Amino acid sequence: MRITRYIQPNDLNEAYERLVETKGAVIMAGGMFLRLQHRTLPLVIDLGHLGLDGISSAGGLVTIGAMTPLRCLETSQDLPDILKKGTRQVAGVAVRNMATVGGSIMGRYPFSDVACCLLALDAKLKFHYHGEMTLQSFLDHGLEGEDILLEVFFEMPEASDYKSFRKTYTDFPTVAVGVVKRESYTVAIGARPGRAKKWTYDEMNRQTLALEAFEFSSDRRASAEYRKQLAAALLEDIMEGGM
Amino acid sequence: MEVTLIINGDHYGFSAEPDEVLLDTLRKLGFKSVKRGCDTASCGVCNILVDGKLVPSCAFLTVRANRRNITTLEGVSKQAEEIGNFFMAEGVEQCGFCTPGHMMSLIALFNENPHPDIETVKHYLAGNMCRCSGYEGQHRAIEAFMGGGK
Numbered sequence: 001m002r003i004t005r006y007i008q009p010n011d012l013n014e015a016y017e018r019l020v021e022t023k024g025a026v027i028m029a030g031g032m033f034l035r036l037q038h039r040t041l042p043l044v045i046d047l048g049h050l051g052l053d054g055i056s057s058a059g060g061l062v063t064i065g066a067m068t069p070l071r072c073l074e075t076s077q078d079l080p081d082i083l084k085k086g087t088r089q090v091a092g093v094a095v096r097n098m099a100t101v102g103g104s105i106m107g108r109y110p111f112s113d114v115a116c117c118l119l120a121l122d123a124k125l126k127f128h129y130h131g132e133m134t135l136q137s138f139l140d141h142g143l144e145g146e147d148i149l150l151e152v153f154f155e156m157p158e159a160s161d162y163k164s165f166r167k168t169y170t171d172f173p174t175v176a177v178g179v180v181k182r183e184s185y186t187v188a189i190g191a192r193p194g195r196a197k198k199w200t201y202d203e204m205n206r207q208t209l210a211l212e213a214f215e216f217s218s219d220r221r222a223s224a225e226y227r228k229q230l231a232a233a234l235l236e237d238i239m240e241g242g243m
Numbered sequence: 244m245e246v247t248l249i250i251n252g253d254h255y256g257f258s259a260e261p262d263e264v265l266l267d268t269l270r271k272l273g274f275k276s277v278k279r280g281c282d283t284a285s286c287g288v289c290n291i292l293v294d295g296k297l298v299p300s301c302a303f304l305t306v307r308a309n310r311r312n313i314t315t316l317e318g319v320s321k322q323a324e325e326i327g328n329f330f331m332a333e334g335v336e337q338c339g340f341c342t343p344g345h346m347m348s349l350i351a352l353f354n355e356n357p358h359p360d361i362e363t364v365k366h367y368l369a370g371n372m373c374r375c376s377g378y379e380g381q382h383r384a385i386e387a388f389m390g391g392g393k
């Protein structure tokens with residue numbers, strides 16, 4: 001990655017104006033994936049000085065700032081289990097101190113543990129210009145034009161759990177399963193290897209384990225059939241764990 | 244871009260390109276404990292502390308570190324030597340290339356949690372690769388250090 005210009009605005013409106021007025025300008029969060037791109041970026045807008053990090057909880061609603069590092073999700077006492085378990089094997093601690101929630105969502109990465117967890121939580125996103133939208137809608141359709149993600153929020157669930165299969169401890173997931181219990185159960189499956197998808201069930205039983213609602217495909221990590229069987233086994237583990 | 248870096252307590256004025264990363268800057272300034280490994284933040288050999296947080300210096304823009312406190316192994320050599328003695332006693336090191344990164348991760352862990360159990364240590368060190376050993380020696384050395392050395 002080459003950078004022609006770098007700015008660290010102190011004002012959100014300024015950051016947004018620079019983003020929309022400069023052709024090819026990009027937002028930098030943790031910068032971990034941006035850095036791996038083989039291209040020249042005419043303007044990088046670092047969100048580090050806008051106070052967009054932090055976790056808060058009020059009246060059952062949990063809000064996570066877009067610039068919150070994944071390590072904070074892993075160690076926070078205020079978040080549901082699914083987010084702690086879903087972030088603890090994302091690379092090493094050093095990466096998790098830099099990689100952010102916002103970067104994980106905005107990249108719409110199919111392998112993302114974070115996106116899978118937040119999808120199971122029925123999370124909503126708040127953008128500077130586009131306002132609020134569901135994570136599901138963003139993952140399915142993306143955005144029209146540029147914008148800055150400010151925060152992600154969801155209702156605190158009754159219970160939740162997450163399991164992934166990885167070839168090594170800090171590898172990307174071969175497949176991942178998140179479950180959230182409220183009045184019903186929401187199951188999200190990530191790294192199918194397509195983007196995470198969710199389905200809601202009134203109750204969890206043997207029929208749920210058939211995973212009829214989900215499509216799996218093959219890539220160099222695993223075949224579709226293997227992934228499906230892994231996902232069913234992970235889901236069964238979660239059910240046996242008391243969900 | 245002109246930046247001021249506070250490295251191990253000393254101030255350095257430095258002119259950095261917007262895409263320069265701390266790994267390169269620190270090595271140019273003579274902090275050779277910071278190693279270049281994968282260059283994709285995957286191996287841990289370039290780990291340093293910025294404002295007390297463990298980060299991969301290969302992915303940290305130098306301009307982003309302006310006026311922030313950077314710690315390399317050179318700045319915590321006494322603490323590293325104490326732990327290092329246990330590494331030597333267990334014959335952990337072969338090439339030694341990954342050791343500075345391992346030490347920085349361990350020091351970050353002990354700063355956060357002075358009395359971790361060995362499972363916490365293994366989890367914390369999972370991002371530090373070692374291509375010579377099978378990690379058993381490191382874990383033995385760290386357990387010995389935690390048992391008696393601290």
Ligand SMILES: Cc1cc2nc3c(=O)[nH]c(=O)nc-3n(C[C@H](O)[C@H](O)[C@H](O)COP(=O)(O)OP(=O)(O)OC[C@H]3O[C@@H](n4cnc5c(N)ncnc54)[C@H](O)[C@@H]3O)c2cc1C
Pocket residue numbers: 026027028029030031032033034035047066067070089090091095098099100101102103104105106107109111112113114115147148149150170171172173283284285
């Ligand atoms: C070595 C390594 C291993 C990893 N392993 C895993 C893994 O196992 N599981 C997993 O889930 N993830 C993994 N990740 C990915 C990581 O969790 C993050 O998703 C990734 O680093 C992007 O986050 P970032 O904060 O670094 O974003 P950046 O690289 O800064 O940005 C990513 C994209 O999002 C855009 N963007 C970022 N924030 C905003 C915002 N607030 N508003 C608008 N646009 C924005 C940027 O412009 C860019 O296009 C890994 C990353 C690394 C480096």
